[in-house]
Ligand SMILES: C[C@@](CO)(OP(=O)(O)O)[C@H](O)COP(=O)(O)OP(=O)(O)OC[C@H]1O[C@@H](n2ccc(N)nc2=O)[C@H](O)[C@@H]1O
């Protein structure tokens with residue numbers, strides 16, 4: 231096998247309930263993840279011979295622009311860290327080259343880096359003989375970041391703990407989304423710190439049963455009404471223009487409007503694929519909107535697209 235390509239989805243958080251800061255600096259969450267049809271592709275292939283097993287060189291698809299310039303092409307890249315962590319458990323591991331094809335906004339609250347890490351775990355495991363079980367891959371994913379286990383699974387799932395303990399959720403049908411993108415990113419740690427400042431008295435997070443009922447029934451208007459994000463106020467405090475984006479999407483007829491995770495991407499639930507296109511047009515006219523993406527969810531998690539044999 232010379233190259234393995236894995237497709238990995240972005241996420242939006244349908245409910246993000248955030249408890250008080252824990253002693254380890256993280257926050258307990260009730261985090262309803264929903265995978266949407268906006269995908270990065272991660273390709274891994276054997277790297278330079280003689281390099282350390284699990285060490286990675288990186289490249290990124292297309293020209294470097296303001297978006298991709300923020301992706302580190304060095305060992306701090308989450309995909310490279312994933313390869314290195316997995317290699318410790320696989321005797322047949324070697325050095326790799328990782329090529330990223332990014333569609334998920336960088337530092338946008340849609341877990342693109344986490345998706346790439348999940349993709350690299352699946353791709354490297356396949357390249358190295360597929361010996362690590364899915365349960366162990368999920369444990370390694372949780373070491374890499376709170377959001378990394380979810381893109382392995384995909385669909386819709388409830389995350390507890392710091393978001394890494396996943397329980398699949400029942401969701402009927404497809405939901406149609408528009409995402410309004412921002413030129414600048416937001417740091418997840420900064421948004422959580424702002425949340426602590428605004429909510430020193432945060433309650434223990436609890437799952438919203440109305441949201442779960444709407445999901446199970448495929449009821450988009452009820453789901454739209456039930457979307458909540460405890461980090462939204464903190465994101466608004468750091469980026470006041472996002473409040474305008476959310477209000478404009480609601481005024482344009484979105485069933486629900488929410489900052490995605492720690493932001494700054496804003497997510498809007500539409501009635502149909504056609505309605506999503508209409509909403510996207512209205513949002514693109516906003517001065518603070520750097521572009522829109524339409525997508526549907528739920529979609530599957532990390533999926534192998536191609537595994538090329540060594541010689542044909
Ligand atoms: C907020 C969420 C919602 O899904 O994602 P984004 O919107 O950023 O994509 C996640 O909780 C982000 O998960 P992830 O990006 O993997 O975060 P990690 O690497 O684990 O942690 C980065 C930093 O975020 C804060 N953090 C993260 C998760 C958590 N439960 N409590 C926290 O306080 C901590 O300050 C931590 O140092």
Ligand SMILES: Nc1ncnc2c1ncn2[C@@H]1O[C@H](COP(=O)(O)OP(=O)(O)O)[C@@H](O)[C@H]1O
Pocket residue numbers: 300301302306307308309335336337338339340341342343344346347415416418492493
């Ligand atoms: N493969 C990757 N893709 C994107 N960003 C990455 C990656 N690896 C590391 N990073 C770093 O992680 C930060 C957060 O990235 P990302 O996962 O896109 O955002 P978010 O946590 O808001 O969902 C980026 O600013 C970047 O410096």
